[in-house]
Amino acid sequence: MDPRTSRRAHGRTAEAVASYERSAAAYRALPRPYHAARTAEATARSTLSLGEDIAPAVTWLTDCATAFDALGASWSAARTRADLRRRRPAAERWPPGRPGYGDMLSPREAEVAELAADGMSNKEIATTLHLSPPTVEQHVARALQETGAPSRKKLVQALAADSD
16 A cells, blocks of 8 residues: 555545655656646645645646646546536535526537547547536537537537637
């Protein structure tokens, strides 16, 4: 078992945070950016579990998501963003219900549509973006409806035409 994990599991979270911070610094010095971001992510999660000042931990998670994006680690970036959404205070969360985008696609629908246009299956998109397959199906259907594209293959041209 990883010693940092055992410290956290045995209620020694503050020690685990310090250990994670040292590990992240060592990975940055190597340089190992993905490992540094993963370890910084663990630092942030451990810090959040302490229940103290969460602002630095939220900043670390945001930085980790940005680092994962830069490295092309989309699954890790999506996981980190999902964690950030769960940690957001209730006052800062979106109100319930779908926000109105009029005749435009929502940012998430546009993201799903681009992946669908690139040839990914609904299941692959769901796994990549941490969504359920039925949600992906709804987003693809709305994208097809809004763009007027008759098929996923034609969605590429429709999305390009909409961005012009």
